[in-house]
Amino acid sequence: MQLAILVFDGLTVLDAVGPYEVLSRVPDLEVVFVGTDAGPKRSDNGMLALIADRSIAEVPTPELVLIPGGHGELRMRDDDRVLEWLRHAHETTRFTTSVCTGSLVLAAAGLLDGVPATTHWTGMDELARLGAVPVHERVVRAGKIITAAGVSSGIDMALTLAAALTDEETAQAIQLSIEYDPQPPFAAGSTTTAPAHLVEHQRATSRFAP
Amino acid sequence: MQLAILVFDGLTVLDAVGPYEVLSRVPDLEVVFVGTDAGPKRSDNGMLALIADRSIAEVPTPELVLIPGGHGELRMRDDDRVLEWLRHAHETTRFTTSVCTGSLVLAAAGLLDGVPATTHWTGMDELARLGAVPVHERVVRAGKIITAAGVSSGIDMALTLAAALTDEETAQAIQLSIEYDPQPPFAAGSTTTAPAHLVEHQRATSRFAP
DSSP: OEEEEEOOTTBOHHHHHHHHHHHTTSTTOEEEEEESSSEEEEBTTSSOEEEEOEEGGGOOOOSEEEEOOSTTHHHHHTOHHHHHHHHHHHTTOSEEEEETTHHHHHHHTTTTTTOEEOOOGGGHHHHHHTTOEEOOSSEEEETTEEEEOSTTHHHHHHHHHHHHHSOHHHHHHHHHHTTOOOOOSSSOSSTTTSOHHHHHHHHHHSTTOO | OEEEEEOOTTBOHHHHHHHHHHHTTSTTOEEEEEESSSEEEEBTTSSOEEEEOEEGGGOOOOSEEEEOOSTTHHHHHTOHHHHHHHHHHHTTOSEEEEETTHHHHHHHTTTTTTOEEOOOGGGHHHHHHTTOEEOOSSEEEETTEEEEOSTTHHHHHHHHHHHHHSOHHHHHHHHHHTTOOOOOSSSOSSTTTSOHHHHHHHHHHSTTOO
């Protein structure tokens, strides 16, 4: 089974690497990092480059697709090569997935029209504008489309997907192998738990702010 | 402030990318990925390459050092260039840190002699053999050395470190921005919560098994 993870300049790396770390441990699953062209792709902050080993044209029918987010997703939304590839691949995928603002690319390709989905919490209005039905949950499954909320949520999504592809015990074995027993030192990871002034500041300064 | 993250062939990518995603958001902090030589470094499973933008020789005195794990750490333990770089950098770091089996490299450099530390749960005996005092906690701080347990624990470690470098509110803002409100679908992320037969199997098949 093949999982294609799209990478691009301006991606948020953990969006891609969280699910990669989980799903690469599913038996008989090969993860391939793809770009519009093969080659290095640099992160949203410029501090890290990952390599796309293949172009999307070389990986036309993966069983699984994952689109990460980051401000570079805007160019992906405007790139017909990406949108055509997504539409075509989605016809035969087992699951088509996204993390963070990657769901905006799925929406731009027309895959989320009227479909319940999620994204980074600052992007929910944009997701609705693009035709999806925003759901404030960490992982949203609608048929074979699974979208995850911001950045770190891809790990939870991937464990859910691993169980769907195999069984709960296999997913639990993966969780043990990556010692995913989260103990955040603070309770500030969502808009309902973070101090309200931090939420307001980030909402007001987000790239989706009105 | 500069954080050098060592990357090498055979690394476990989430060990490096979890902390990178958190710490790159600390104001005025630059993350630089370093290798024994600059260039692409491929993951433990071969499926993903990250680029080391600089050689360790080019980054001799970072304020922060992070060593990830993965089976490639074994070669790092045997590489005098790495051990010398670590010992020299550690003299002036604010914090010297590791995730997963990266702590075995710190130990090989002599930085953990008699020091409380942790690693991936399968590597605790090896950590003791190398002179450290193994502690079964997710994040262990001993002076300016902070070690984290397996793979995903680097996110928790990095939030703790972010707060130590700045303040709690800054760390909470980072947590909110990466929406780190973990909701694992299973409770199997530690040896005390996972089904016992999974723990036994992974212990018996680990590269540290007797």
